[in-house]
Amino acid sequence: MQNEINRNEYALLLSGGGARAAYQLGVLKSISTYLARNHGLPFPILCGNSAGAFNATGLACYASCYHLGVKKLESVWKNFNTRHVYDSGVRDVFFHLSRNFLRSFQSDQHQRKAASLLNNQPLRRLIRHYLDFHRIDRNIANGYLRAICINASSYTSHDSISFFQGHSELEPWFREQRRGVACTINSEHLMASSAIPLLFPPVKMGGEYLGDGSVHQLSPLSPAIHLGARKIMVVGVEQPQRLSRFADMNRFPSSIAIAGHLLDTIFADTLRSDLERMERINQTIAHMTHQQRQQTQLKTIDCLVINPSISFNEMAARHFTYMPSGIKLLLRMLGLHDKADSSLLSYLLFEKEFCRELIDLGYQDGLARKDEIRAFLNI
Numbered sequence: 025m026q027n028e029i030n031r032n033e034y035a036l037l038l039s040g041g042g043a044r045a046a047y048q049l050g051v052l053k054s055i056s057t058y059l060a061r062n063h064g065l066p067f068p069i070l071c072g073n074s075a076g077a078f079n080a081t082g083l084a085c086y087a088s089c090y091h092l093g094v095k096k097l098e099s100v101w102k103n104f105n106t107r108h109v110y111d112s113g114v115r116d117v118f119f120h121l122s123r124n125f126l127r128s129f130q131s132d133q134h135q136r137k138a139a140s141l142l143n144n145q146p147l148r149r150l151i152r153h154y155l156d157f158h159r160i161d162r163n164i165a166n167g168y169l170r171a172i173c174i175n176a177s178s179y180t181s182h183d184s185i186s187f188f189q190g191h192s193e194l195e196p197w198f199r200e201q202r203r204g205v206a207c208t209i210n211s212e213h214l215m216a217s218s219a220i221p222l223l224f225p226p227v228k229m230g231g232e233y234l235g236d237g238s239v240h241q242l243s244p245l246s247p248a249i250h251l252g253a254r255k256i257m258v259v260g261v262e263q264p265q266r267l268s269r270f271a272d273m274n275r276f277p278s279s280i281a282i283a284g285h286l287l288d289t290i291f292a293d294t295l296r297s298d299l300e301r302m303e304r305i306n307q308t309i310a311h312m313t314h315q316q317r318q319q320t321q322l323k324t325i326d327c328l329v330i331n332p333s334i335s336f337n338e339m340a341a342r343h344f345t346y347m348p349s350g351i352k353l354l355l356r357m358l359g360l361h362d363k364a365d366s367s368l369l370s371y372l373l374f375e376k377e378f379c380r381e382l383i384d385l386g387y388q389d390g391l392a393r394k395d396e397i398r399a400f401l402n403i
Contacts, residue, residue: 029326032170034401035253036067036083037245040074040238040291041261042220042371044336046101046379048079048259049094050386051330055397056094063090066401067257068170071186071248073237074291076259077174077217078151081209085159087168100154101383106374108150110142110224112348117142138225138233141354147218151211160189160209170194171251174209175237175244176216179226184240186247187213197250201242204250220287220371236290244295245302249325257400258299258329259386262292263336263367279359284337284367299327328400333389336370339381346375 038048055066065087072080079097086093106112111120120143163169171190178185184202188194189209197204207213216227216234226233238244248256306324309317344352351372390397 029254032068033252033254034067035069035071035248035251035256036080037248037256037258038070038072038076038079039244039258039260039295040076040218040236042075042287043104043374043379044261044370044382045075045079046104046382047261047332047336047386047389048076049097049101050383050388051259051390052079052083052386053094053098053383054387054390054394055401056091057391058394058398059090059403061089061091064088064168065090065093066403068168069173069190069248069251069253070169070171071173071175071251072217073175073241073244074218074220077214077237078155080172081155081157081160081174081214084163084169084172084209085156087160087163088166096154098383100150101379102376104374104376104379106348106351106372107146109147109374110144111146112142112350114350114353117350117354138228140225141223144215144219144224148211148215151214155211155214157208157210164190172209173204173247173251174213174217175241175247176213176227176234177236177239177241178232178234180232182240184237184242185232185234186250188247188251190251194251199246201240202246204247221290223372238290238294241294243298243301245298245325245327253325254323255326255400256328257397258295258327260292260295260329260331261336262296262331263288264331264333280355280368281359283358284369284371287371288367299329302327326400328397330389330393330397332385333392334385336382337367339385340370340373340378343373343375343378343381344369346377347373 070080082097083093124139173188186204217237219235
């Protein structure tokens, strides 16, 4: 019989997904409804990818009071505008694209800045304004937080890098194409983790160029497990399966539809595969004798996965009118004809009307599984 799981072995994994990450806040808010007002973080290990890294860091900053952490994040997501994340006016968008084009003619001897479709400098300012990274160390020292892990992808080494800050006993790890690096989390780790390929520029850190944490991430559950987790609650942004995405054989998929398809693959497929692998390992351990279990490093991992009950695509299409004019024009130039034809809108639509609907959806989905969540977290 395995040892009873203690509180420090509970983890929360928040996947990436751009504006979709507002859904995660709704699920987290539902959990606060059955916790005492002064209750600390119910999962001392936090792991985040891309926009999920922002939510994870917000919780880490207020780990001593879960309600306060959720309230701080909600104040951001409920008042979001796209301009808080990236420049989105017509003049700003096309000035950025023109400047990138002109830089392509510069000599290789000049230090070029990173090229991207959009300029996400506003996101850096938002992160530095809302997140007090100094609080993380205090929460670790006071026992409210065991570790926080922010994932990024290295364009230089092709490794998935898990930057973690946590208890002194935690050690770095090295595996094939993935490694854990102990550090002090700051705004640049979040910028790197949320740098969606092509849309946002990579970030240079420690002699490597880094991008979105979901790229190259072959084993999304691995960082939490390396940090000591045996129970992992996953709040994802994978949409309910559609029967066929490209069913109309009379026309080819647009470039925008393909871009959305690629992002869905990056943010969802590897997690699904890793969950299946975890289940096979759990089944293998269940068939082992007690002596065999003592001789292996394998351990049973229990996961609870929360995904949205409603498609984000249709929701985003309804809110297309709130999309800034510069992004509307850019998307139409890139082939957007049917607003519900691509997942891309739901990643880019950082408008409060859309975010509030996502929060409400996450809240209702969380309440619908209240008993299951409470039993899983033992609260």
